[in-house]
Amino acid sequence: MNNPFQTLTVKSTHFFLIDLPDGRLLLDAGWELEAFAAQMKASKASFTDIRYVMFTHTHPDHAGLVQEIKQRSGARLIIHEVQIPYLKDLRAFSERKGWTQPIELSSTDLVSPNRRDLEQIGLHGELVETPGHSPDSISLALDNGAAFTGDLTSPLFADEETGAVIAASWQALLDRGATTFYPSHTPPVPAEIIRSQLKSSQM
Ligand SMILES: [Zn+2]
Secondary structure, eight states: OOOOEEEEEETTEEEEEEEETTEEEEEOOOSOHHHHHHHHHHTTOOGGGEEEEEOSSSSHHHHTTHHHHHHHHOOEEEEOGGGGGGHHHHHHHHHHHSSSOOOOOOTTSEESOOHHHHHHTTOOEEEEEOOSSSTTOEEEEETTSEEEEETOOOGGGOOTTTHHHHHHHHHHHHHTTOOEEEESSSOOEEHHHHHHHHHHHTO
16 A cells, blocks of 8 residues: 655756556656756666656646656656646747657546546555646645645745635645655655644734
8 A cells, every 4th residue: 555756856856756566657757858867877767667657737847858758668647637738838848949848648648547547557646636836736645645746835935816726735635644745846844844834824
């Protein structure tokens, strides 16, 4: 019932390799292939072990290399349906910059898999919609208490406009029993910290 994971850090951005019974799931893949590949090598991780890839949101520093990973490893994409309309933004970025590839959906990809679907690939947890930083942001909440939150804004930095949405996103993860949050650009945050931040932001 557990999915251990490994953190890869490239220039202060964290990516996560989550163990499955048969291979690994890569959560987020930045935009610098060389640096990413070097970090994979340094961590003794191999592209061919990646059987699934997902991203927390379509910003290029999270989703830039997803198509490359799909091609290199034959990984299946795990995507939430709310993310699909935003793939065009990533495509526009690729066309402008020319150094990432647009994400192409394949028939074998998993679109909005539910708990049961994830269970079938040996992933114990669920995808949770956590808007706030962007409307297409999702988190992966594992049953072992780890929740990967991408760029979900800290309750401390929420403004009046976004405060309620951000608070609801954190609450959804807390309600699922998250004990430690793994943001993409900061060290892990224990659930108690977020609870107290939510309280103080509501005062
Ligand atoms: Zn972002």
